[in-house]
Amino acid sequence: MMDDMARREVTQGPGATAAILAGPQARAMGIGPGAASVGPGPAGQPARPVRFTNLRLFDGHGGPLREGLSVLVEGARIAALVPVAETVTDAETVDCGGRVLMPGLIDSHWHATLCAVTQMTAMTAEVPYLHLLAAREAGRTLMRGFTTVRDCGGPSFALRRAIDEGVVAGPRIFLAGAMISQTSGHGDFRMRAEVPRAPGQMFGFEAAGMSILADGEAEVLRRAREQLLLGADHVKMMAGGGVTSTYDPIDSVQFTEPELRAGVQAAADWGTYVMTHVYVPAGIQRAIRAGVRSIEHGQLADAETARMMAGEGVWWSLQPFLADGDANVHADPAARAAQQRIGKGTEAAYEMAQRFGVPTVWGTDILFSPQNLPGQGHQLAKLARLMDPLTLLATATGRAGDLLEMSRTRRGLPGRLGVVEAGAMADLLVADGDPAVSLDFLADPEVSLRLIMRGGQIHKRTL
Structure with a gap:
């Protein structure tokens, strides 16, 4: 009962409290409710599915980067890996510009x-x-x-x-x-x-x-x-x-x-x-x-x-x-x-x-x-x-x-972590860099990380 009350409190408007804690500098970076990069809705999740396209995929398993795929996110989880030629209706398209998409x-x-x-x-x-x-x-x-x-x-x-x-x-x-x-x-x-x-x-x-x-x-x-x-x-x-x-x-x-x-x-x-x-x-x-x-x-x-x-x-x-x-x-x-x-x-x-x-x-x-x-x-x-x-x-x-x-x-999580696959939690990064050659891009996240999504919520978007 207490957990349910807490969830109701959140969905009915924690934005003002979070904005005070995050501050204007954090909101400019895309942190917290009120940030320009956060989608609509009480939890900051986009109102409709999001399809990431034009990407090179590191799926988290350690193998080579994969191409020819797009990643469809619905709510807090990854719905599917979709071939680029396949049509998806009623989804917002995010063009990754040929960058690497990888798990958080x-x-x-x-x-x-x-x-x-x-x-x-x-x-x-x-x-x-x-x-x-x-x-x-x-x-x-x-x-x-x-x-x-x-x-x-x-x-x-x-x-x-x-x-x-x-x-x-x-x-x-x-x-x-x-x-x-x-x-x-x-x-x-x-x-x-x-x-x-x-x-x-x-x-x-x-x-x-x-x-x-x-x-x-x-x-x-x-x-x-x-x-x-x-x-x-x-x-x-x-x-x-x-x-x-x-x-x-x-x-x-x-x-x-x-x-x-x-x-x-x-x-x-x-x-x-x-x-x-x-x-x-x-x-x-x-x-x-x-x-x-x-x-x-x-x-x-x-x-x-x-x-x-x-x-x-x-x-x-x-x-x-x-x-x-x-x-x-x-x-x-x-x-x-x-x-x-x-x-x-x-x-x-x-x-x-x-x-x-x-x-x-x-x-x-x-x-x-x-x-x-x-x-x-x-x-x-x-x-x-x-x-x-x-x-x-x-x-x-x-x-x-x-x-x-x-x-x-x-x-209590409904999906796996650390991987990009159907059913996994939608924790995703879009990055400038080639992890097959070097991970040095992770040392400068402010510049190299162009999108940060956690549980389907976009916290930073500078694509």
Whole structure:
């Protein structure tokens, strides 16, 4: 009943609220209700079907570009791929000018409410302020061509609802809610003076929904179920250390196998899965044995571990951690050494993923680093030296959509993501560029992306 009331509220006129949040500059770019590029109707969808013609099609599967086809969109989904010679009546025609039409991009490791702030701001600012910044950044993320993100930790429930209801513009969000961490784990942000923890005590980062501490199977089960109660699409558990961790070294292994299994059981009972933050072989292998379906990072995996991932069909969510000019600057020598180690491991990981056939997706993991946000597309393009460009692009489109199939029905979406095919969600980009040669055009989305459609709604149109 409450969901129905919310939908009615949206359809009866959220435009004024969204216009205030988007602002005149955003509307000029085609973000939000009132933008010149948004079609008529309460949800911004065109009133009649739209047929995209005169295009070269990248369908999201990684194969060569296809020609001789047009793409027909009805409502929020793709109705059909239609031969160019076939007549379609009562449809608006959009001439793509010979450009590439492709699925909207998917960032498979994103932090929607924590990407636009520094860690100090996240730990000290009022929580409503964090959400305001996140809403602004959501619009910018969409305008970079990212129509879907898989959120890997943070209090993104309100932002997801606002985007779904059309209050603000942004990518479709699949989210984990609070990251579940053991005491001393990668999500334990306490100061030394706050140890030990009193029974029932909750710290600021827990109250804000950034992460939550759990020790023992019963506590893990409770915390996982709490995130599912709040509406999580998947569960995030910390199974190893990190580069900048205050307490846990990168090679530490976190959560016992029974603890991991408790989280996996809670997620499976809800029809979804667990993802784990972990870098080293021992932690990855423990997570796989426990039933985890997605390894986040894993750049220090060895060949045995990669084979195990391939054999079990476990997803490898890799990030472009190359210790290059895009990397965060660390004053701590130990952190810099770990960063260099991860950089070498990233190249090895991509090689092993291809050699052993591990199902792989791409994500940025931009966290507490607002200066890196404009380069989101560049973080994908630069990996073309490690992978064929079309295959690489599939890791941010069709393959990412395959991963999201594990929770799409839980999210309530009627169509597949990341592909251009009949029945799929109408998340489309029209771009200047040739992805068969290079993905560099994604590094300058303001110029190269000429049309952005999400769920049948046009958010930018400069054809």
